[in-house]
Amino acid sequence: MSALLLDGKALAARIQAELTHEVRSLQERFPRPPGLAVLWVGDNPASAAYVGNKNRSGAGVGIDISKGQHLPATLSEAELLAIVDELNADASVDGILVQLPLPEQIDSNRILDRIDPDKDVDGLHPTNLGRLVRGEPGLRSCTPAGVMRLLAEAGIDLAGKTAVVLGRSILVGKPVALMLLEKNATVIMAHSRTRDLAALTRSADVVVAAVGKPGLVDGAMIKPGAVVIDVGINRITDAAGKSRLVGDVDFASVREVASAITPVPGGVGPMTVTMLLANTVQSYRRRVGS
Numbered sequence: 001m002s003a004l005l006l007d008g009k010a011l012a013a014r015i016q017a018e019l020t021h022e023v024r025s026l027q028e029r030f031p032r033p034p035g036l037a038v039l040w041v042g043d044n045p046a047s048a049a050y051v052g053n054k055n056r057s058g059a060g061v062g063i064d065i066s067k068g069q070h071l072p073a074t075l076s077e078a079e080l081l082a083i084v085d086e087l088n089a090d091a092s093v094d095g096i097l098v099q100l101p102l103p104e105q106i107d108s109n110r111i112l113d114r115i116d117p118d119k120d121v122d123g124l125h126p127t128n129l130g131r132l133v134r135g136e137p138g139l140r141s142c143t144p145a146g147v148m149r150l151l152a153e154a155g156i157d158l159a160g161k162t163a164v165v166l167g168r169s170i171l172v173g174k175p176v177a178l179m180l181l182e183k184n185a186t187v188i189m190a191h192s193r194t195r196d197l198a199a200l201t202r203s204a205d206v207v208v209a210a211v212g213k214p215g216l217v218d219g220a221m222i223k224p225g226a227v228v229i230d231v232g233i234n235r236i237t238d239a240a241g242k243s244r245l246v247g248d249v250d251f252a253s254v255r256e257v258a259s260a261i262t263p264v265p266g267g268v269g270p271m272t273v274t275m276l277l278a279n280t281v282q283s284y285r286r287r288v289g290s
C-alpha cells in the first residue's frame with residue numbers, strides 16, 4: 001500500500017485564496033482591513049523564516065501587518081508587556097501573535113496571559129485554551145487547528161477511532177488531543193515516560209507525532225491502514241552532508257503501511273500559518289460586527 005498524501009501546501013493555498021476573497025468582500029462593507037501584529041524578539045533563524053512567512057502570507061490575503069515588530073534580543077519582559085498593552089488598546093489590530101521561543105529573560109506565559117483573549121489569534125491564552133477544554137467556540141491554536149482541517153478535508157471520520165498523540169506540549173500535543181476528543185476519537189497521549197510506545201501506536205487508527213525527534217515513528221510502529229500526521233519539524237544533516245527538513249515520522253517506511261500521511265515539508269507547517277490568517281479574519285469579523 002502507498003498512503004494517500006495529505007497535501008498541506010495545496011490545501012493552505014486553497015484556503016488562503018478563499019480568505020483573500022473573503023477579505024476583499026468584507027472590505028466593501030467595512031472601512032479598515034483586518035490587522036495582525038506579529039512580535040518577534042531576538043534573532044532565532046527559524047523564527048525569522050516563520051515570521052517572514054506569516055507576514056508575507058498575511059499581506060497576501062489583504063491583512064494589514066504593519067503593526068508587527070522585530071524587537072532586540074535584549075528586550076525586557078516589562079518592555080514586551082508594554083508593547084502588548086499598546087496592541088491590545090489599538091482598534092486597528094485584530095490579532096496579536098508573539099513568536100515563540102522568547103529569549104530566556106522573558107517568561108512566555110506572562111506575555112501570553114497579557115494578550116487580549118479576543119485578539120489571541122495563536123489560541124494560547126488560558127481563556128482560549130479553557131474554551132477549548134469546555135468545548136466552547138473561541139480562537140483555536142494554529143497547528144492543532146491545521147491538523148484537524150487536514151483530517152476533515154480528507155474526509156477522515158474520527159468518531160470511535162483510537163488516536164495516539166505523541167507529545168504533550170501546550171502548542172500542539174495537549175490542544176490537538178482535546179480537538180480529537182471533540183470529534184469523538186478515543187485519545188491516548190504518549191510522552192517521554194510512556195512505556196512501550198510501539199504497542200500503543202500499533203493500536204492506533206490515527207497517530208499524531210509532535211515530539212521533535214527525527215524518524216521516531218517508523219513503519220513497524222504503525223497499524224496497516226492508519227492515518228499518520230507528522231507535526232515534527234527537524235533540521236538534520238543527511239548522509240550526503242546536506243541539510244534538510246524531516247518530521248518525526250520515517251516517511252519512506254510509514255507510507256507503505258498507512259492509508260494517509262502528511263509529508264514534511266508541505267504538510268502541517270503551511271496549515272499553521274493559514275490557520276493564523278483564518279483566526280485573524282475570524283477575530284476581525286467579530287470585532288467589526290460581521
Ligand SMILES: Nc1nc2c(c(=O)[nH]1)N[C@@H](CN(C=O)c1ccc(C(=O)N[C@@H](CCC(=O)O)C(=O)O)cc1)CN2
Binds near residue numbers: 270273
Ligand atoms: N507563537 C507561536 N510560535 C511558534 C509556533 C506557533 O504556532 N505559535 N509554532 C512553531 C513554528 N511555526 C510557527 O510559528 C511554524 C513552523 C513551520 C512552518 C512551516 O510552514 N514549515 C514548512 C517548512 C518551512 C521550512 O522550510 O523551514 C513545512 O513544514 O512545510 C510554519 C510555522 C514554533 N513557534
